[in-house]
């Protein structure tokens with residue numbers, strides 16, 4: 001996949017405006033819904049078991065985010081993944097805080113093993129912990145450089161037949177087709193809660209239109225993030241500017257700014 005293919009995927013996303021079902025955490029529901037709307041998709045935050053079979057029949061994709069987990073949520077998430085599988089819909093898993101507690105690690109692994117068409121998107125500490133290795137995450141924040149998660153990501157690709165997006169200063173998109181490297185974004189993005197969760201939600205939107213790689217999602221998020229950081233005075237205005245940048249992102253800007261390469 002090259003920059004032209006990413007631009008085509010973005011145009012298709014805006015044309016189709018896929019519906020993305022999110023079971024996400026209390027912190028970022030608003031951020032994620034707004035990020036999906038800004039890029040041109042249609043979000044719905046839905047948790048109820050009673051409506052999930054119907055929901056997955058007409059939805060484009062399911063995004064599962066374990067950020068504010070408890071027993072009830074785990075049961076709902078498991079059922080939702082089963083319904084996505086039955087309807088042949090792709091699943092994106094955001095293993096928020098995986099490594100902080102065994103509940104998160106155990107749940108993320110169970111969900112990953114269950115999902116049939118899976119993309120995993122996490123920061124480096126989450127990806128390392130999901131693979132069962134020692135990570136240095138602090139709660140939901142990464143303290144590992146993204147390149148240190150590459151071996152773990154390759155293990156997860158193999159183990160779950162998944163695509164894996166490691167986000168960070170450099171984003172890596174790892175799959176059976178090789179590893180793409182993105183060098184966009186801005187460090188201030190780590191000081192707004194929900195930028196990673198928004199990236200996972202947008203990954204769901206691209207998965208819904210048949211673009212299973214998280215590459216297109218990481219590309220638009222990275223470029224929009226750096227444009228937003230140029231305009232922001234700090235994290236508060238960055239949050240608003242990010243939505244504007246996602247909304248206004250065009251093919252020329254994406255092409256000019258994208259720093260994309262591939263690992264040999």
Ligand SMILES: Nc1ncnc2c1ncn2[C@@H]1O[C@H](COP(=O)(O)OP(=O)(O)O)[C@@H](O)[C@H]1O
Pocket residue numbers: 122123124140141142167168169170171184185186187188189190194195196197199218221222225
């Ligand atoms: N140091 C950084 N420099 C540039 N972009 C970054 C940096 N850290 C994170 N990002 C970007 O911020 C977004 C969220 O990634 P990340 O902070 O790793 O997720 P999470 O919020 O789940 O920890 C991604 O688009 C990523 O590329």
Ligand SMILES: Cc1ncsc1CCOP(=O)(O)O
Pocket residue numbers: 025027028067068096140192193194195196197198
């Ligand atoms: C702070 C926090 N606590 C539980 S979920 C959450 C949000 C995490 O969002 P992100 O991973 O996008 O920074």
Ligand SMILES: [Mg+2]
Pocket residue numbers: 096097122123140196197
């Ligand atoms: Mg996160």
